Every structure is written in structure tokens, then in C-alpha cells.
Amino acid sequence: MKAAVIYQKGELPQYVDFDEPVAQNDHEILVRVKAVAIKHFDKGTTAGTHYSSDAPKAAGRVIGGDGVCILEDGTRVYGIGVNGMLAEKAIIEKRRMVKLPDGLSDTTAAALANAVIGSAMALRFKAAIQPGDVVLINGATGFTGMVAVQIAKYYGAAKVIATGRNVQALQNLLALGADEIIEIKPDNAAFLLQVKQQHQEKPIDVIIDYLWGTTAELLLSSLMGKGAFTNKVRFVSVGSMSGDLIQLSAANLRSVDLQLTGSGLGSWSKEQVGWLFTEILPQMFQLAADGKLKIETIDVKLADISSLWGLEVKDGKRLVVTI
Numbered sequence: 001m002k003a004a005v006i007y008q009k010g011e012l013p014q015y016v017d018f019d020e021p022v023a024q025n026d027h028e029i030l031v032r033v034k035a036v037a038i039k040h041f042d043k044g045t046t047a048g049t050h051y052s053s054d055a056p057k058a059a060g061r062v063i064g065g066d067g068v069c070i071l072e073d074g075t076r077v078y079g080i081g082v083n084g085m086l087a088e089k090a091i092i093e094k095r096r097m098v099k100l101p102d103g104l105s106d107t108t109a110a111a112l113a114n115a116v117i118g119s120a121m122a123l124r125f126k127a128a129i130q131p132g133d134v135v136l137i138n139g140a141t142g143f144t145g146m147v148a149v150q151i152a153k154y155y156g157a158a159k160v161i162a163t164g165r166n167v168q169a170l171q172n173l174l175a176l177g178a179d180e181i182i183e184i185k186p187d188n189a190a191f192l193l194q195v196k197q198q199h200q201e202k203p204i205d206v207i208i209d210y211l212w213g214t215t216a217e218l219l220l221s222s223l224m225g226k227g228a229f230t231n232k233v234r235f236v237s238v239g240s241m242s243g244d245l246i247q248l249s250a251a252n253l254r255s256v257d258l259q260l261t262g263s264g265l266g267s268w269s270k271e272q273v274g275w276l277f278t279e280i281l282p283q284m285f286q287l288a289a290d291g292k293l294k295i296e297t298i299d300v301k302l303a304d305i306s307s308l309w310g311l312e313v314k315d316g317k318r319l320v321v322t323i
Helices: 040-047 107-119 121-124 143-153 165-175 188-201 211-220 252-256 270-289 302-308
Strands: 002-006 014-017 028-038 066-070 074-083 089-099 134-138 159-164 179-182 206-209 233-237 259-260 297-301 318-322
Touching: 002 066, 014 302, 028 107, 028 259, 066 089, 066 107, 074 107, 089 134, 089 270, 107 121, 107 143, 107 188, 107 270, 107 318, 121 143, 121 206, 121 233, 121 270, 134 143, 134 302, 143 159, 143 165, 143 206, 159 165, 159 188, 159 206, 165 179, 179 188, 211 233, 297 302, 302 318
Parallel strands: 134 159, 134 206, 159 179, 206 233, 233 259, 297 318
Antiparallel strands: 002 014, 028 066, 028 089, 028 318, 066 074, 074 089
């Protein structure tokens, strides 16, 4: 079969002939792959920079962690790969697949799943979002951030504040459910002032952060109290596009009722992951099929994987490989 294979960390994936995978137990199943999204997670694990990445073996490793597949009986599903998904065939776990609704394209389903994992899991389980909450999405102009804005509204947020550097993408978010937008500029003081004004107008309850780095420092600083009672804020770190480290003063932590946590592999319980496959993903796939959850993709072919691996995808879109 044809596959996208990496032989050493940091190298470009190669479009090559590769041995067809074999299911190792009754919990695994061989599927025919239709579409796989290329995400920051995939590039991070391939480069060895993501905390969950392992070194590829000498014989090579098929890349890609999840995608849309066809079962032997023709059923179309989204599934999590056991060994790699960017290939004509792959092995997935039976307990980690979701039947896809009619009316939902392969590319949309492939692109949407990881964004749902990166937003709904944070909102629902880590932030414990409640109807009426004020939610700030930091880095909302990225693909997952755009999905997070829409899901926050679906979960009942009374107000969604979106931050980002791409001015046009920020404007587009107003049509997707954002109530307020804040441009991230080199002028940190201006950004800090705008966040403080929003917080004073109506206290922020939840922050979903995809950037970390300087903007996370500014957001935490904006919440700092003066010794009076403060509104509880649930700050959830999901990504670190602006850097892996921040400086946070102890006084900042002590002066505000703050819950600081993260959402990612290793942070969820088995029960929560179970709900992801039985409830959350099916629900979000249906919303997308009904046109109530909107995303944009750039569709490419598996044979072009080497030349497209480094393609910069802008304006909140996602690269999807069709097979």
C-alpha cells in the first residue's frame, strides 16, 4: 500500500510503498482510509517536539493519528489510528471510532475531530462551562480557536471574547458567534487594557488559551486583584503557539480566585475520553452536517505529502489529505 512514512525525526515524510498493517487483537480493525487532517500535533510528533512523541523505528513509521475511514461493511467512521493513518489502509481501535452522519464530507469530518477534542474537552471538562458564562478564547483565529468560539456558544456562553493577530479572521469570528474581538498587537499595554475593560464590564469566567507565552502572562495579569473579592476564573491551557514558558508572580495567584489547568493527552480521565466518543464527537459531527458548525479546509493528495508538509495554512483553515 502507499503511505506517508517518516524514517528520522525532523525529516519530511515520504510517499512510499509500505507493508499493510495487521490487527493484533480483537479490539483492533483494519480499515480503508479516506481523509486525514494535518495538525500541529502531527507535525510536533513527527519532529519530536511534542511531549507525547516517540522516535520512529529504523524501518519507518506511518504518520497521522486519526482520520475518516471505511469499514469492511462500507460503514463510514472517524477513527483513532493505532500505528498511523496517512496510508491507504490503517488499524483503528473499535472503541475509539464514531459513525459519521450523512451529509458530512470526509474532509470536514477529518478536520473537525481534532479541533473538537482541542476545544470541547477543555470547555466541558476542564473549564466546566456553564450557561451564562463569559468565555475568552485566546488565539481564536487558528482553526481550533474558531471551532472553540462556536462550541462555547453552543454550550451556552452568554458572551464570547475572541483574541488573535489576524484582523480579517477576527472579523470573520463575529459571524461565527464571537461577541467581542481583541486584536493582539505588539503593544502589550493596549492588549492588557482592552482585556481589563472587558473583565470590568462583565467578569470573565473561562479562558481557553491556545497561545501561552506573553499573551497568557498578560491575561493572568489582567485578572490580578487588589485584596477584594474576585470572580472565579477557570484558565485552561490547550496550546503553546507563542512559547512553552511564562512568568507568573505568586501575588497574581494569591490575589484572584483562579483555577489554572491544562487540557491535552494525559489530562483527561478514562470516563471523559469515553464520553468524547459516545457523546461529544457524534454531537459535533451532526452539528456540522446540519450546517451549524462551520469550518474551512484545503484538500490535497497523499502523493504530494512531501511538498505540502511545510505549507503554511492561514485564515483558520486546515490541511486535509484525501486518499
